[in-house]
Every structure is written in C-alpha cells, then in structure tokens.
C-alpha cells in the first residue's frame with residue numbers, strides 16, 4: 001500500500017474526505033501522517049480521532065527556508081512517504097521538497113485553473129474574484145505541484161454554475177462540496193500510476 005502524507009493548515013475537510021476514502025478502500029493507500037504549519041487546528045483533531053500520526057512544523061520557528069525544507073524532508077522520510085497531498089496547506093512548499101518528491105505532490109485549488117490561480121489567490125479571495133468578474137461557472141482543480149504556484153499538470157476538474165445571487169461564501173461552500181468528491185477520485189487514480 002502506498003503511503004500518503006497530507007499537509008493542511010486549517011479545517012481539513014478535504015483531509016477528512018481522504019481519510020474516509022482510505023477507509024472505504026476508494027483510495028488504495030494508507031495515510032502515514034499529517035503535517036501542519038500550526039498547532040490547534042481542526043485537521044489535527046481529525047488526525048487524532050483516526051489515530052493518524054501528525055507533526056507540526058512551524059516555519060517561523062526555524063532559521064530559514066533551508067531549515068524548513070530539511071525539517072519537512074526529515075518528517076517525510078520518517079513517514080516513509082510515497083505521495084504528498086496538499087489539502088488547504090497555506091505555506092509554499094520549499095523547492096528542495098518539490099525536487100525530492102517530483103511528480104508525487106498533488107494540490108487542490110478552488111477554481112478552474114489556469115483561471116484565478118497563482119500568488120494571492122487563496123481561500124475566499126478566489127471566490128470573491130470569480131463573483132466580482134461575473135463568471136458563469138467555477139469549480140475546483142487537482143494538479144501536480146511544481147515550483148510555480150498553481151501551475152503543474154492538471155489531473156482533474158469539477159465545475160459548478162455560479163448564480164447571480166452567489167456570494168464568495170456561498171460559492172466556497174458549493175466548490176468545497178465538489179472538492180470532497182473530486183480529490184479522493186483523482187488521488188485514487190493517481191496512486192495506481194505510481195511505482
């Protein structure tokens with residue numbers, strides 16, 4: 001079974017959908033661990049509930065980017081990581097880590113990339129921009145992580161209609177519901193291709 005390590009910074013509702021999909025067998029892998037950049041987040045409660053080991057690596061407590069990368073690589077090696085899944089992780093993954101796990105890191109982004117992606121497009125800002133530009137549809141995208149923000153090969157997308165009365169908040173809810181279906185499916189397909 002491939003070993004999955006999830007990175008999260010917040011609620012971890014996508015993390016939960018991945019946990020659930022490993023339990024049902026939809027994802028043919030085990031979650032070896034959770035890595036977060038902060039304490040006291042709901043994602044950690046979810047890990048505890050499911051007896052998933054977790055490690056908090058706080059970048060501001062480390063000297064520089066290189067130490068951050070080394071700490072992450074140590075934790076990833078201890079977890080014997082095959083695949084890294086970013087699920088609402090708000091820190092930029094150091095280039096060293098991306099190189100070490102090249103082609104084995106996935107991210108989910110709450111828009112139809114390449115639209116509304118890149119630096120500064122995160123959380124509600126994405127949905128606000130979609131509403132402000134009177135887009136007719138939005139959605140979510142799962143992509144391979146490369147050194148450019150939100151730029152790697154796209155593995156899957158789901159779409160939803162944007163209604164005239166949608167707000168950033170209502171759109172966020174609709175897109176999140178799509179994410180919970182799309183991410184486990186794409187992870188499952190992806191894992192089967194990994195040697």
Ligand code: GRF
Nearest residue numbers: 011012013014088108109110
């Ligand atoms: C999701 O909208 C995801 O697309 C983005 O961050 C959010 C994380 O939500 N990358 P959650 O922590 O999984 O609930």
